[in-house]
Structure formats: C-alpha cells, structure tokens
Amino acid sequence: MARISLKLPQSEGRIARWLVAFMTLGFVALAAAAVAIGWITVRNARYTADILHTQDVRQAIATLQVEMEQSETARRGYLLTGLPLFSTAYETTAQRLAPALTALRSSTHDNPRQTARLDLIEPRVGQLRSLRTQSIALVDAGRIGEAQRRFAVDASVPLMRSIRYRLRAMAAEEVRLLEIRSDRQQRSNMLFLSVAGLAALLLLVVAILAILVIRRYTADLGASRDRLHLLNETLEDQVVERTADLSRANDEIQRFAYIVSHDLRSPLVNVMGFTAELAEAAAPLAALIDRAEAIAPEIVTPEARIAAREDLPEAIGFIRASTQKMDRLINAILKLSREGRRSITPEPVDPAAVGDAIVASIQHLIDDRGATVTIDRPLPALVTDRLALEQILSNLIENATKYLQPGRPGVIRLAGTRERNRVILSVIDNGRGIAPGDHQRVFDLFRRAGPQDQPGEGIGLAHVRALAYRLGGTIDVVSTLGEGATFRLNLPFDLRLQDPVA
Amino acid sequence: MNDHKSVGIVMIEDDEGHARLIEKNIRRAGILNDIRHFTDGTTALDFLFDAADGPAKSGPALILLDLNLPDMSGTDILARIKAEGSPLRRAPVVVLTTTDDKVEIQRCYDLGCNVYITKPVNYESFAQAIRQLGLFLSVIQVPSAES
Numbered sequence: 001m002a003r004i005s006l007k008l009p010q011s012e013g014r015i016a017r018w019l020v021a022f023m024t025l026g027f028v029a030l031a032a033a034a035v036a037i038g039w040i041t042v043r044n045a046r047y048t049a050d051i052l053h054t055q056d057v058r059q060a061i062a063t064l065q066v067e068m069e070q071s072e073t074a075r076r077g078y079l080l081t082g083l084p085l086f087s088t089a090y091e092t093t094a095q096r097l098a099p100a101l102t103a104l105r106s107s108t109h110d111n112p113r114q115t116a117r118l119d120l121i122e123p124r125v126g127q128l129r130s131l132r133t134q135s136i137a138l139v140d141a142g143r144i145g146e147a148q149r150r151f152a153v154d155a156s157v158p159l160m161r162s163i164r165y166r167l168r169a170m171a172a173e174e175v176r177l178l179e180i181r182s183d184r185q186q187r188s189n190m191l192f193l194s195v196a197g198l199a200a201l202l203l204l205v206v207a208i209l210a211i212l213v214i215r216r217y218t219a220d221l222g223a224s225r226d227r228l229h230l231l232n233e234t235l236e237d238q239v240v241e242r243t244a245d246l247s248r249a250n251d252e253i254q255r256f257a258y259i260v261s262h263d264l265r266s267p268l269v270n271v272m273g274f275t276a277e278l279a280e281a282a283a284p285l286a287a288l289i290d291r292a293e294a295i296a297p298e299i300v301t302p303e304a305r306i307a308a309r310e311d312l313p314e315a316i317g318f319i320r321a322s323t324q325k326m327d328r329l330i331n332a333i334l335k336l337s338r339e340g341r342r343s344i345t346p347e348p349v350d351p352a353a354v355g356d357a358i359v360a361s362i363q364h365l366i367d368d369r370g371a372t373v374t375i376d377r378p379l380p381a382l383v384t385d386r387l388a389l390e391q392i393l394s395n396l397i398e399n400a401t402k403y404l405q406p407g408r409p410g411v412i413r414l415a416g417t418r419e420r421n422r423v424i425l426s427v428i429d430n431g432r433g434i435a436p437g438d439h440q441r442v443f444d445l446f447r448r449a450g451p452q453d454q455p456g457e458g459i460g461l462a463h464v465r466a467l468a469y470r471l472g473g474t475i476d477v478v479s480t481l482g483e484g485a486t487f488r489l490n491l492p493f494d495l496r497l498q499d500p501v502a
Numbered sequence: 503m504n505d506h507k508s509v510g511i512v513m514i515e516d517d518e519g520h521a522r523l524i525e526k527n528i529r530r531a532g533i534l535n536d537i538r539h540f541t542d543g544t545t546a547l548d549f550l551f552d553a554a555d556g557p558a559k560s561g562p563a564l565i566l567l568d569l570n571l572p573d574m575s576g577t578d579i580l581a582r583i584k585a586e587g588s589p590l591r592r593a594p595v596v597v598l599t600t601t602d603d604k605v606e607i608q609r610c611y612d613l614g615c616n617v618y619i620t621k622p623v624n625y626e627s628f629a630q631a632i633r634q635l636g637l638f639l640s641v642i643q644v645p646s647a648e649s
Contacts, residue, residue, distance in 0.1 A: 265600055265621075266570075270519030272625030277526070 016220075019213045026206035033199035040192045047185040053107065054178045057114075060104040061171050065164070067096045068125070072160060075132045079151055082144050090136060094129065101125060111177075114170055121166050128159045243472045243492070250469040254340030261333040268326060275319045282312045329446065332459045336445070340466055344385040346495040351379040351389065351425055355414045358394045362401070371401045371410030379425070380418035383494040388467045392475075393427065395460045396487050400429035402454055405482060421493045430484040439477050471495060509644045510557060511537045513566040514546040514579065515598075520621070524566065524598070527629050531636025543574035547582060550590060558589045562644045565590075567615075569599040569606065577609060584614030592645045596635065 071093035078086035101122060108114035131154050138147035289308045293300050355375040359366065366373055393414070400412040408430060416425045434442055438449035445462040468475040472492045479485035511528075515521040521539050528537070540546035549556045550565075557563030565583065569576030576599065583590045596617045597610050607618050619635065622628045 262600055266517050266520065269621065269625060269628055270517065270523065273523040273628065274519065276625055276629065277523075 016213070016216055019209060019216065023206060023209045023213055026202060026209055029202050030199065030206060033195060033202060036195050037192065037199065040188060040195060044185065044188045044192060047181060047188055050181045051178065051185060054174050054181060057104070057107050058171060058174045058178075060100065060107050061167055061174065064097070064100040064104050065167050067093055067100050068128075068160070068163060071097055071132065072156075075135055076151075078139055079135055079144070079148055082139055087136065087140070090132070094132070097125065097129070108170075111173075114173060117166050117170050117173075121163055124159050124163050128156060128163070131156050131159075240497075246469055247472060250340070250466060254337045254466070257333050258337035258341070261330045261337065264326075264330050265334075268323060268330065271319070272323050272327070275316055275323065278312075279316050279320075282308070282316065285312070328457060332457050333445070336459065336463055336466060339391070339463065340470065342387075344388065344470060344495070346383050347386055348381060348383050349386050349389055350381050351393070351414070351416055351423075352377055354386065354390050354393055355379075355397070358390065358397055362394070362398060365398070366401050369401045369404065369410060371404065371412055373397060373401075373412045373414070375414045376416065379414070379416040380423045380493075382423045382491060383496060384471050384491055385495065388471055389491075392464050392467050392471075392489060393425070395464045396427040396489075399460060400427055400431060400485075402456075403429075403431045403450065405430065405432045405484075418493065421497070423491050423493050425489045425491070426486050427489075428484070428486045433481045433483050433485050434477060434479040435481045436479075439479065442477065443475070508561055509535055510561060510563045511535050511566060511639075512546065512550060512557065512563050513537055513539045514543065514571065514576070515539065515566065515568040516541045516571050517568070520568075523628070524632050527632035528636040528639070531633045531640065533636045533639055541572075543571045543576075543579050547579060550583065557593060562646045563590070563593050564639065564642075564644055565593055565595045567595055567597050567599075569597060569601055569610075577606075577613060580610060580613045580615055594642065594644055598635075 071090060074086050074090035074093055077083070078090060101118075105115070105118055105122075108118060135147045135151055138144070138150070286308045289300060289305055293305070352375050355373075359373050359375070397412060397414070401410055404410045411430045413428045414425065415428060416423060418424075432450060434449050441447045442449050443461045443465040444458075446458040447462075448456065448458040465475055468489060468491070472495055474490045475487060476490075477485055477487050511533075513521055513524065515524065518541065521541075525537055525539070538549065540549065550563075551558045553559065557565075567576050567579060571579075576597065580595060580597070582588065583593060583595060585591065591614070594616045595614070596619060597615045598619045598621060600621045601607075602620045610618050617638075619631060622631055
C-alpha cells in the first residue's frame with residue numbers, strides 16, 4: 001500500500017490564495033462603489049432641490065410682477081371710471097404685493113446679487129404704493145380730476161419701468177442659475193450611471209471569482225474527504241504492514257545474532273583449547289621446578305619459581321574465567337537467535353491457563369521467595385503462539401518474584417484487557433521497581449538495572465522483547481523505583497490476521 | 503585404523519587453531535596415521551584428485567571436512583568427492599563443523615557424507631568429541647580408492 005500524503009500541491013495552494021486575495025479586493029471595490037453611489041445620490045438630490053428652488057424663485061418673481069401689474073391696472077381703472085369695482089380689486093392686489101415681496105426676499109436671501117436687486121426694487125415698490133394710495137384716496141374723495149392730473153405727472157410710470165427692468169434682470173439671473181444647475185445635475189446623473197455600471201461590472205467579476213473559489217474549495221474538501229476515507233480504510237493495513245516491517249527487522253537481527261555468535265565460537269574454541277593445552281603444559285613444568293628444588297635448589301631462581309607456581313596458574317585461571325563468561329554470553333545469544341528462528345504456530349490460547357501452568361511449574365520458587373501470584377479471570381483469549389506466550393509470561397512472572405523490595409512480601413498479578421483488535425496483558429508487581437532511565441535499557445541484551453544482587457546474564461527481557469516482536473506485539477514497562485513495576489505486553493488479538501508474511 | 507594399509511587423513515579446516523587442536527586430540531586417542539592439513543578448498547581438491555601422493559592416485563584416505571571455508575563451501579567439496587564416477591566416492595567423509603543448522607545437516611547426508619559432527623562450543627566437550635572421533639577412526643574400515 002502506498003503512503004498517502006495529505007499535503008496539497010504547492011501551486012494549487014498559491015492559486016487559491018490569489019483567488020481569495022482578488023475576491024477580497026473585489027469586495028472592497030464594491031463597498032467603495034456603494035459609498036460612491038450613495039454620495040452621488042445625495043448630491044443629486046441636492047442639485048434637484050436647487051433646481052426646484054430656482055423654479056420657485058422664478059415663480060415668485062413672476063407672481064410679484066403679476067401682482068404689481070394687476071394692482072396698477074386696478075388703480076388706473078379706478079382713476080378712469082371711479083367704479084368701486086376697481087377700488088376693491090386694487091385693495092385685493094395691493095394686499096398681495098407685500099407677501100409676494102417677502103416670499104421673493106426669503107427665497108433669494110442666499111444670493112447676494114438677487115438680494116441687491118431686491119434692495120433696489122423694494123423702496124421703489126414702497127414709493128409706488130404710496131403714490132397709488134394717494135390716487136385711490138383722491139378718487140374716494142370725489143376728486144377724480146386732481147387724481148388724474150397728479151397721475152400724469154407723478155413718478156409712477158418710471159418707477160414701474162424701473163421695477164420691471166430689475167425683475168427681468170432677476171428672472172434672467174435665475175434662468176442663468178437654472179442652466180448651470182441643470183447642467184450640474186446632468187453631469188451628476190452621468191457620473192451616477194457610470195459608477196453604477198462600474199459597480200455592476202465589479203459585482204459580476206466578484207461573483208465569478210466567488211464561484212471559482214467556492215468550487216475549488218468544494219473540490220479540495222471533497223478530495224480531502226476522499227483521502228481521509230482512504231486513510232481510514234488503509235489504517236489497519238498500514239498497522240499490519242508496520243508490524244510486518246518490525247517482524248522482518250527482528251528476523252534480520254536474529255539472523256545477524258546467529259551468524260555473529262556462530263563465528264565468535266570458532267576463535268573462542270581456540271582460546272579455550274590452547275588455554276587447556278597451556279594448563280597441561282604448565283603441570284610438568286611445575287613438577288620440574290619441584291624436582292629441581294629438591295635435587296639442586298641453587299639452579300631454581302625465585303623468578304622461575306614464581307612463574308611456574310603462581311603467575312602461570314593465575315593467568316590461566318583468569319583466561320579460563322573470562323572465556324567461560326564469554327562462552328556463556330555467546331551461548332545466550334545463540335539460544336536467543338535459535339528461539340527467534342523457531343517457527344510460530346498461531347492457535348487459540350487462554351492466557352489465564354498459561355499463567356496457571358507457569359505458576360504451577362515455579363510454585364516452589366514463588367514460595368521460597370515469599371511471593372503470591374494472582375491471575376485475573378477471565379483474561380481475554382487470543383490467537384497466538386502458545387509456547388512463545390508461555391516463555392514471555394514465564395520470564396515476566398519469574399522476574400517479578402526475583403526482584404522484590406526487601407522487607408515487603410511480593411504480590412504479583414496477571415491482568416489483561418482487550419482494546420479493539422489488540423490484547424494487553426500486564427504483569428503487575430510491588431517489587432523494587434526500575435528507575436525511569438532504565439525503562440528501555442532493561443530490554444537490551446546483557447543490560448540489567450538496579451543492584452546486581454541476583455544471578456543472571458541480562459538476557460531474559462531481551463528474549464521477551466524479541467518474542468513479543470515475533471508475535472506482532474510490543475512490550476513496555478511502567479515503573480517507579482521502590483514501588484513496583486508493570487510490564488505491558490501488547491499483542492494482536494489474532495496473529496493470523498496480523499502477520500501477512502507468516 | 504588399518505595401519506598396514508597406511509590410510510591418510512585429509513583435514514580440510516580453515517582455522518589453524520582448530521586444526522591443531524583436532525590433530526592433538528586425535529593423536530591423544532592413539533591415532534598415528536599421516537594427517538595432511540589444508541586451509542582452503544582449492545588446494546585440498548588439488549591434493550585429493552590430482553596429487554601423485556594424493557588419495558585418488560595412491561592409497562585409501564579419510565576426509566575430515568569443515569563446511570565454512572574461505573574460497574568455497576564445504577558442501578561443494580563434499581559434492582565433488584561423492585559425485586558419480588569420482589574415484590573417492592567411497593572414501594569416508596566426516597563433516598566437522600560449527601554449523602548445527604538442520605537443513606545443512608540434511609543436505610550433507612543427502613550428498614553422501616558419512617558422519618556429521620557439530621563442534622561443541624565448550625572446549626572440554628570439543629576435546630572429548632575429537633578423542634571419541636579418534637577412537638571411532640581407529641576401528642573403522644576404509645576402502646581403497648578406485649583407480
């Protein structure tokens with residue numbers, strides 16, 4: 001099974017980042033367009049209001065003019081006819097004149113030029129009104145002739161002309177303003193249209209980008225989900241594969257151990273053999289020295305005596321002791337590698353029964369050392385090699401009885417749990433424990449931990465670990481110095497499913 | 503061994519020390535026959551088949567064979583000796599080696615080896631085994647080579 005990588009290719013990641021950056025930029029531009037449109041709309045509304053205002057001003061100018069003309073017409077009609085009809089008409093129009101003037105002033109107060117014109121118009125309207133009031137009063141008094149005469153000479157006509165002229169100027173000014181404002185509004189409308197068009201275009205681009213990004217992420221998500229699914233499916237296979245790797249590595253080490261130990265034996269046989277020859281040769285030499293000392297003591301030098309009687313036997317003794325130790329170690333490696341090469345036959349095994357058999361076979365040892373062994377029931381059954389499991393548990397239980405805390409009776413327990421398709425068997429003791437620094441070391445060949453007060457070569461746990469690997473399992477230890485240790489053996493529930501190379 | 507026929511012992515053993523220890527212990531068992539020692543397969547085969555004073559040309563021989571040789575495997579030599587038509591195919595071959603692999607032992611007997619002995623690791627057992635082999639050699643009959 002191929003290894004599966006969850007990492008996205010570099011280029012895809014970069015493209016996605018660019019897309020997101022463009023999209024963000026697009027959204028920022030859209031927001032800016034919206035603000036611009038809002039601002040333009042507000043400005044447009046103001047321009048429209050300005051135009052309306054201009055129209056109002058024009059209306060007010062027209063009204064003032066009409067009222068003024070009508071009022072004049074009514075006065076002249078009254079002057080000519082003396083009919084009260086004209087008098088009443090005059091009163092009505094004269095009353096309207098003042099409000100019309102006020103309305104015009106209030107609507108042009110923001111325009112100094114118009115105000116200036118109005119300032120000229122207003123006193124003239126006032127003069128006109130007083131002239132008219134005089135005419136009306138004279139007619140009312142029955143002096144129509146005098147009124148007519150006065151009318152012919154007073155300033156009414158030039159005043160009227162002057163007012164008319166100025167009102168026309170005002171109207172012209174408003175027309176000019178209207179033109180400017182209309183133009184401004186049109187330009188603003190154009191701006192509005194182009195900004196809106198731009199915004200629409202932006203919206204389109206952002207939408208397309210968004211769709212692209214979403215599609216890409218959806219595809220990525222889908223791919224990730226598929227990969228996860230695949231990983232999930234192949235996890236078990238991968239575990240099996242790793243275990244097989246471990247098992248292969250273990251086999252290789254076993255073979256290596258076998259070859260090395262095998263080849264080490266040859267020179268060792270020589271060392272031992274010739275040491276034996278040396279010892280045999282030393283015996284007649286010592287006898288010769290004895291004889292020489294008896295017959296002719298003067299020829300025996302102290303050096304020769306010491307060499308024959310002390311140095312030679314001592315040297316041979318040390319060589320013997322060392323080679324014997326080396327012989328034991330090599331034999332141990334050889335035994336280990338032979339065990340490793342034994343074929344594994346999986347069969348259903350009840351760990352509790354195996355534990356019982358072990359306890360029965362070493363009961364005298366357990367009793368001698370003052371320990372008790374209990375076995376939890378039921379223990380999870382598993383399919384594995386019975387002999388290998390027996391050797392592992394036997395080693396662990398025997399070790400537990402061996403390394404007790406002085407002054408504390410040993411209490412040893414064999415426990416087990418099943419976790420998915422693994423079975424974990426624990427040998428728990430209350431012995432002297434192992435220092436944390438030695439937790440790995442105790443499984444190494446020829447390595448031991450703690451006080452060296454018990455016989456042993458440091459092979460048992462190395463053997464246990466090698467066997468655990470062969471069974472597709474692992475072993476570790478949890479321990480506090482002085483408080484006991486727990487050895488946890490983690491084995492596949494079914495070795496046949498676990499070991500594809502078997 | 504049948505001294506009057508002067509059976510030569512050919513020892514093919516790459517370890518000089520082992521060879522010396524084997525020879526010493528055979529001598530201690532009272533064997534006085536001539537022992538020729540070879541440390542590699544090529545010269546041993548030359549002597550066995552082609553030398554004028556070699557077993558193929560003159561006189562019967564008994565072969566002590568180690569399997570781990572520098573230039574070839576002992577089983578190749580065994581195969582040559584026991585091959586169909588070989589003048590030495592009836593010569594007794596004692597395989598004396600450190601290998602205790604079951605497959606290797608079976609293979610040697612299949613090839614026609616007469617005795618297979620694993621060298622004991624412990625020297626005392628080794629010396630004893632060689633002495634017993636010496637005693638054994640002193641009683642067995644060795645056929646002459648075919649001419």
